[in-house]
Amino acid sequence: MENKGLFDLMFMLIMLLLLLPSATNHSLNVTSSTYSQVNELGILVDASIADALADETFENCVLAIQANYNAKCTDYRATLLTRFNALGNNCAITNFSPTLTGSTYSGTYNVSCQKTAADTNSYIEKQFTFSKTIFVNNGGTTCRVRIVDSYGGLDYNQVDYNLSYP
Amino acid sequence: MRSKAFIFTITAMYFVMLFILFLGLFIFANQKQVYNHNISLISKTSIKYLTGTVSDTPPATNGWCITRIIYDANMQSQNQSTLQNKTYCENYGEQRII
Numbered sequence: 193m194e195n196k197g198l199f200d201l202m203f204m205l206i207m208l209l210l211l212l213p214s215a216t217n218h219s220l221n222v223t224s225s226t227y228s229q230v231n232e233l234g235i236l237v238d239a240s241i242a243d244a245l246a247d248e249t250f251e252n253c254v255l256a257i258q259a260n261y262n263a264k265c266t267d268y269r270a271t272l273l274t275r276f277n278a279l280g281n282n283c284a285i286t287n288f289s290p291t292l293t294g295s296t297y298s299g300t301y302n303v304s305c306q307k308t309a310a311d312t313n314s315y316i317e318k319q320f321t322f323s324k325t326i327f328v329n330n331g332g333t334t335c336r337v338r339i340v341d342s343y344g345g346l347d348y349n350q351v352d353y354n355l356s357y358p
Numbered sequence: 359m360r361s362k363a364f365i366f367t368i369t370a371m372y373f374v375m376l377f378i379l380f381l382g383l384f385i386f387a388n389q390k391q392v393y394n395h396n397i398s399l400i401s402k403t404s405i406k407y408l409t410g411t412v413s414d415t416p417p418a419t420n421g422w423c424i425t426r427i428i429y430d431a432n433m434q435s436q437n438q439s440t441l442q443n444k445t446y447c448e449n450y451g452e453q454r455i456i
Contacts, residue, residue, distance in 0.1 A: 203373070207380040211387055217420040218450075224424060236429050243431040243439050250436045268438050272429070275441045279425050339431075351432045 223280045226316040229305040233276055233283050234320045237301060240268040241290075242324055242339045242350040245297055249328050253335040253357050258292035265290070282306045287319075296342070298323035324350065333357065414445055421449035 223229065244264040248256045265288070273285055283305040290299035304317035325347075327338040335357035341350045417423065425445045433439035 203376065207384070210380070210384050219418050219420065220422045222422050222424050232426065236427060239429040239431040240438075243429075243433075246431070247436050247438070271438060272427075272441065275443075276427060279427070279443075349432075353432065353434050355434065355436060 226305040226307045226314045230316050230318050234303045240272050244268040246337045246339050246351040249337050253330045295326045415447045418447035423447040
């Protein structure tokens, strides 16, 4: 009988040990779904384009050439993507194809995200369109730059700053 | 007087029952979704958080966290705007069985 009691005790202890993880605290860093990731990054890229256009325009306080805008956008986009993927996301930005017509910088870009959770592997790719109009006004000691998002006819000032210049 | 075989069988069944019971409890506690609400990362609180009316939440000791990037293109600077990380955490609450 003593042996049986000992076995019972061992049995209980092993089972309690197995149950222990559920009684402890768990903290988990999650990433959103690929659907949300694509939307989020798509909007962030849009903001980075506006930021790059404003900063490139401010450099000489005149409308720059397309190559300069493209380079600035690529630079800002790369920083953004590195930071975004550092959060545990696995996304890419491809086919960035802008055109500068007059003072309107427009084009498209693709954002794709991939996520593996347990046995589910999801991949989503979306194409985003943008159209931004650049306004610059050299006030002598200040430079006012405005980037107006004009896509879909809903114009709004995405960037509007008036900083001392030069 | 019961036969030894009978006692052995009953004892074996008793341990099998105990094993199944604990196994069931183990699966219930560990494999079951501990947070019984449908996890939506766009809850009422997180909408307030995303729109900026709620600042960073304290780290969860028993819950989940999600970090997002806030990009303010209109930051008054001639360099790339600061990419700010904002972390939202939500505790599981009392949803767990233990």
